Amino acid sequence: MEIIQDKTNKKVNAYTCGDCGKNTVVKHRDQGVTPFFMRCVHCEGKAISHMYKVPQGLKHDLTVFSPANDKEWEMYRQYLKSYYKKRKVYNKKLLQDALAATKNHINAGGVIMVPADVIKI
Ligand SMILES: [Zn+2]
Numbered sequence: 317m318e319i320i321q322d323k324t325n326k327k328v329n330a331y332t333c334g335d336c337g338k339n340t341v342v343k344h345r346d347q348g349v350t351p352f353f354m355r356c357v358h359c360e361g362k363a364i365s366h367m368y369k370v371p372q373g374l375k376h377d378l379t380v381f382s383p384a385n386d387k388e389w390e391m392y393r394q395y396l397k398s399y400y401k402k403r404k405v406y407n408k409k410l411l412q413d414a415l416a417a418t419k420n421h422i423n424a425g426g427v428i429m430v431p432a433d434v435i436k437i
Contacts (some may be wrong), residue, residue, distance in 0.1 A: 326368040326372060327343055327344045327372065328341065328342070328343050328344075328368070328370060328371075328372045328373075328374055328376065329341070329342050329344075329350065329365060329366060329367070329368045329370060330342070330365075330366045330370040330374060331353075331354050331356070331363035331364060331365050331366070332363055332364060332366065333356035333358065333359060333361045333362070333363040334361055334362050334363070334364065335356065335359055335361025335362070336356060336358050336359040336361055338356065338358045338359075339363075339374075340354065340356055340357045340358070340363050340377050340378065341370075341374045341375065341376045341377050341378070342376055342377070342378045342379070342380050342429060343376035343378070343379060343380065343432070343437065344380040344381075344427070345379055345380065345381040345435065345437040346380065346381045346382040346384075346427055347427075348380065348382060348425060348426055348427030349425070349426065349427070350365070350380060350427060350429070351365075352364065352365045353365070354429075357377045357378065357431075376432050377431065377432055378429040378430065378431060378432060379429065379430055379431075379432050379434065379435045379436075379437055380427050380428070380429050381427060381428065381429075381430070381435055381437075382422050382426070382427050382428070383422065383428075388435075389415075391434065391435070392415075392418070392428065392430065393411070393415060395430055395431075395434050396411060396414055396415065397411055400414075
C-alpha cells in the first residue's frame with residue numbers, strides 16, 4: 317500500500333476559491349501539514365489547495381507558522397482576540413478554549429495561519 321503524504325520542501329501554496337475564483341496564497345515559515353480546504357480570505361468561500369504546484373514567488377496573504385516562544389504565543393492570542401471581536405463573538409472562554417486547542421494542535425506537529433502582516437517573514 318502506498319502512503320501518500322503532503323510533504324514538500326516548497327514554501328508557497330495557493331488555494332483557489334470555488335465561489336469568487338480568487339487565490340489565497342500561503343507561505344510557510346515553519347514546516348507542517350496544512351489542510352486541503354480552507355476559507356477564502358477574500359469572500360470566506362471554500363478554497364481548495366494547489367498542493368504547492370504554484371510559482372514560489374507569489375505574494376502571500378497568510379503566513380504558516382508554529383509559535384516558537386511566549387512572545388509569538390502572545391502575538392497569536394492578541395490576533396485571535398481581535399479576530400473574535402471583529403466578528404462580535406468574543407468572550408474569554410472562547411479565546412481560552414481556542415488557545416488550548418491550538419496548543420494541542422501545535423504540540424501534535426501542526427501549524428497555524430495568520431494574515432501576512434501579523435508575522436513578517
Ligand atoms: Zn472567495
